[in-house]
Amino acid sequence: MRDLEIKGMVSAHAIIASSIFIATVMPLFFVEKFSVYGTHMVWLYSVSGSVAVVNITIFWLLGISPPTKKHTLGYKVSRLLRSCLYFILSCLLFHAVVVLYGAPLLESALETFSLAVLLSSLTTVRCLCVLGPNVPAWIRVLSRDGAMSVWDTSLQITTACSVIGAWLGAFPIPLDWDRPWQVWPISCSLGATFGYLTGLVIAPTWIHWHRKQLTYKSK
Amino acid sequence: MRFTFATAGTSKDEEVPRIRSAPDFCQAEPRFRRAVVLIIDALKIDFARFNAQNVAPRPFENKLPVLEEVMSSQPTHSRLFAFRADPPTTTMQRIKGFTTGSLPTFIDVGNNFASSAILEDNLVHQLGQVGKRVVFMGDDTWESLFPKKFHRSLPFPSFNVKDLHTVDNGILQHLYPTMEGSDWDVLIAHFLGVDHCGHRFGPDHPAMADKLTQMDAVIRSVIGRLENDTLLVVMGDHGMTDTGDHGGESLKETDAALFLYSPAPIFPIPGTQTEPEVVPQTDLVPTLALLLGIPIPYSSIGQVLLTLFPRDKGSSGAPAHLSQAEALWINAKQVNRFLETYSQMAKDIPPESLSLLRADFSRLSSQYLSSAQRGHPPSPAVAAALQGYLTAVRDTCRASWARFHPLKMVAGIAILAAACMLCLAVSELPAVAGEGRALRAPLVTGVGLAGGVAVVQLVTGGRGQGRGPLGALPTLFSVPLLVLVLRCASLLSDSYVVAEGRVATFLLCSLGVYVPLRLNWDGLLLPVSPDPLRPPGAHPSPTLSPSAVRRESLTLLACLGVLVGSLYLSLSFHACREEQGACSPSAFLAPLSRVQDSGLRNLHYVLSVASLTAWTFALRRWLRHYGNLNCSGPAVFAARWLLPAASVCLALHWAVNSTPEESFRNLSELMGLALVALPRAAFSSWGWGRPSYRASTGISPQAELHHLIPQLYQRMRQSLEDGEPVGAGDGGGGPAVEAYGLGTVYSAPLVVLCGLLGLGLLMLHPEGMALSFLLLLLEAAALLRLHSSSTALALLQGAHTGGFSVPWTPVLLWALAATQFFHATGHLPTFPSIQWGAAFVGFPKGHAGTLLPATLVTLNTFSAHILFAVGCPLLLFWPLVCEVRGGRRGRGVVAGDGEEGEDAVMEMRLREQPERFSSALLQLGARYLFIHGAQVLASVCAAAILRRHLMVWKVFAPKLMFEASGFLVTSASVLLGLALVMRVDVAVGRWFKKLLPEESR
C-alpha cells in the first residue's frame, strides 16, 4: 500500500517537474527573445500556470482531494469559488509578506505580485488540491503530527522547500555582482522554483526512507 | 586584531604638532619652478618595465614603450624606479603617504574622522604656503583630503569601481589646455582607469592593454608639452595582485612604478653613481620639496633621492642648486627635529635606539658644520653617514609603527573566540551553584569579555566554569543559531555590511515569523482538538482551556503583526551610506531647524510631539495598570510626574530649538537661555538627578526603589490586614500583589529606567527620530509580548519545562533589534555619519573638555544598544508579568481554585526560587553578551581576513570599530540593568526580613 502510494507520488512529481521544464522551454517557440532573465514575467506566469494546471489535473485524476459530503452541483461550485477566493487571498497575503520583508512598495509592485502568484501556485494550489478550501486543515498540516497521509507529508515538504527557497533567493540581491538574476524578483522566484523542485525530489525520498516510522492516524 | 590595531594606533594619536613651518630651510635656488605629477593609480612596476625580447607580451606587458624610448634616447633626463609603498596599499593611505612622507597608522582612519582632511603637514600645504599654484584633476579622494588647498581643482567621482573612463576622460579634457596655459605651478593628475580595470577585469585582460596604451599616449603628449623648468613625475600609488586587488603587503601590491623626467639633463650618466633600485614612497616627499624649493613637510621621514642632485657644487654648472651633501643635511635636520618632537610625545620608540640615533645625529652635525665652516665640501664619508642616519630613522619608525602582525591578529581573534565560548558555556550550564556567586558571575563575564585578557586568565585558571560548550552542541543546530550564523556571516561581505540595516531587519522579520510557525509545528499554537491523540508523554494539563489558548495565540499573532509592521516602518528612518547609489536619507534625519517649509516643519514637530506623548503615555499607562503608581509618597509622586515633566521639557526644547531665529529676534536672549536651560533641566532630571532627588525635584529610579518598594509593601500589608476579615480567600493575595506593583517589582524600575533613558537619548537625536523611538518602544513591547505569549502557550499546553531560563530565540530577537534600531535611528557604521550635533545639545557654545562631548556622542550613537541592553532582563520578567492574565481568564473557564494563588504571584515567583532566578539571570546576560560578542568576533575576522580588500578601510575597519565599541557599551548597559535588578532584589529581600518577624508575631 505504502509502496504503491510512493510510486504514484514519484510519477506525479516527475510529471510536475517536467511540466516546469516544459514551461521554461515552450515559450521559446511562441515568444520572441524569450529568456528567463530578460522576459522574466512571461517565464514566471508560464511556470506558475503550468504548475497550477498540472497539480490540479493530477490530484483530480488521482482522486486525492478530500471526500466531499455532498455531491450536488451547487456545493461543488461554491467549493470551486471558495478555492478561487482562497487563491487570490493567498496571493495578496504573500504580496503583503514579501513587501513587509523589504520589497519595494510601489515601484515594481507588479513584479512583487507576480512573485506572490508564483508562490501561491507552488504552495496554495497544492493545499487546495490535497486539503480543499479548509484553512484549519492547512494550519493543522503545518504541525509535526498534522500529516494524515503520505500526500500531507509531501505537501509539508514541498511547501516548506518553496518558501525557504524564496527566502534564500533574497540573499544574493544586495551583493554587488551585477548579475542579471540579481534583479528583483528573479532570484526569489528562481529560488522558489528550485526549492519546489528540490521538495518534489525530497518528498518521496524522505517518505520512502521513513516509511517504517510513518504512522498516520485515520481521519 | 584589536591589539594589533592598538599598537599600530598609539603612534600618532598623541597629536604631534601638526602643520609647522621649517625655519631653517636654506633658500637656495630651486632646481625646478614647476612640476607635473601624473599619478596612475595601481601602476605596478611590471607594467612600466619594457622587455624588447618578449615576443608574446601579456596584456599588461610592454604597453608603456614611451618610458623605455625616453630612457634610452635621453639617459641623463629620465629614470625609472620601483616605488615601494608601505602597507596598507590603499589609495587614500598612499596619497597620505606620498604627500606627508610619514608612515600610515591605523588610527589615521579614526584620528580625524570628522572630516577626512589631512591635518598633518604635507606637500600640498607647503606648496600653497610659498605661493605655488597647485592645480589638481582626477580622483576626488584628493578633494576630501586637501579641501580648499588647491588653486584650481577638477575632481571626478572615484567611487564606482566599474567605471573605467569617467575620471580619465575628465582629466584628458582639461590636462592639455591647463598645461598650455600659464595658470599653474604644480599640476597633479590622478588617473584611476588602470586601478579600476584591475579591480574589474584583473591585469591579464585586453581592457588593461587598452588602458595602458592610453596612458602611454598621455605620457607621450605630456612630455611633448614640457618646458625646461618643469619636472615630470609619473607614478603609481601602489601595485596590484594577479587578481587586480591591493591593500596588503605583498611585493606585487607594494611595488609601483616611479618615472622621473626632466627636459633638461638632471641625472648622472648611468653607471657613474650608485643608484637605488627601489625607492621607498616616503622619499618622494623630501626630494620634490627640495627640487621645488619648499620646506620639507614636518612629519616626513623620507630621504632625498640623491641621483637628482649634483654631487658637488659647481661641477654640474649650476652653482645655485643644492648639492647632495646639502640636501642630505637639510633632510637630516628636518628628520631629527621631527624625531625629537615625536619621541617627547609618544613613547613607542625604544629608548636605546632613540639615544643611539641622537648620538649619531649630534656627531654628524658637528662633522658637517665644521667642514662647512672651513668652506670645504663635506667629505663623501659624511654624506654616506647622513644617508645611513636617515635610513636608520626610517627603519626604527617602521619597526614600531604600522605593520600587520599576523601572530598578534590570530592571538587577538583566539582570545575573543575564547571569551565568546566562555560566554556560551556559562549560558548553557544548567545551573550555576551558589546564589551570590552566580549573580556576580555576569559581572565577571562582562568585564572579562570587555577586557578580553581577564577572561583568558579565567580560562587558564580553570575555575571550572570553562567546562566547554559540549553541552551546547545540540542547540547549535537550531534555527535561532542559524540566524545568528547568517548574521555573523553577513559581516564578512562588504555588500551586506553596506546593507546592514536591511539585513538585520530581514533576519529579525524571519526569526519573528519563525516563532508562531515553530509553535504550530509543535502543535502548541492551536487548542488541541476534542479528541487529542497527543504523543505519549504530553499529559493533558489541567490549565488547558481552548479559549485561553486561542486568546493567547491571537495575542501572539497580533504582536507579530505589530513587530513586523514596526520593522517595516522603521525602514524609513535609515540614513544612506555613500556606497548606496540610489538612496535618499530619511527626511526625519534633518533637524527641524533645517526644514525650510514651515508647514512641513510644523507637521514634523506635531508628529514628534505626538510620538513623545505616546511614549510617555504608554509607559505611564503600563505602570498604572500594574499598580506602580498607587501611592502618595514623594517618591511615587516624583515617579509619576517625572516622565511627563521630562517630555514636556523635551518638547519645549525642540520648539525653541527649531524656531527660526529671525522671527523672534527680540526674544533671542530668552531663547539663548532656554536653549541652555531646557536640555540641561532634562539632563539633570534623568541622568544626574540623584542629588536633586533629596530635594524631591527629580528622582533616579535606583533611589526610588529604596523608598518606593517598602512603602508599597507597607500599603499591601495594610490592605491584606484590612481585607482578610472581609474578603474570604478569593480576594486575597493576587489582586493586591498586582495592585501595589509587587507583581512588577523587578520590571517596573527597569521600565521606568528605560523610559527615562529613552527620553534622554531621544534628546540627543534629531527631533524626527521621536517617531523612530516610538517604533522602538512598540517593537520592544511586541517582542516581549511575543516571548511571553509563546511561553504562556507552551505553559498552557503543559509543554513547558519550568524554570525561568529564556530561550535563544527571544534573546536573539532582542539583540537583532538592537542592531536594527542602531540603523533605524539614522546611524551607520561609518565615521562621517556620526551625529556630531549631539555634542552640542544643551551646550550650544561648545565644550571646554573632550570627555563630555565624547560621552554625549557615544550615547547618541549607541542609544539603541543601550536601551535594549538595559532592558534585557525584562525578557526574563515579562512572561511572569503577563502570566496573571492568562491565569485569570483560565480561572473563569477551568475554575481551578488551586492555581489562582500561584498564578497571581507574578514576579514574586522569582523570590520563591532565588537560585533559579539568579542562574536564569546569569544565563540571560551571558546569552545576550554572547550574541553581541559573536558579532564582534565576526567583524574582527572580516577585517583580518579581508585586510587587502578594496573596501577594508571604507567598510570593514569602521564596522569593526563600531561593533567593538557597541559591544563595550552593551556590556556596560547589561551590567547596569543587572545591577538594577540586583538592587531591587536586595531591597525586596530586606523588606521581607522586616516583614517576616512581624507576621510571625
Ligand SMILES: [Zn+2]
Ligand atoms: Zn590606488
Ligand SMILES: [Zn+2]
Ligand atoms: Zn584600487
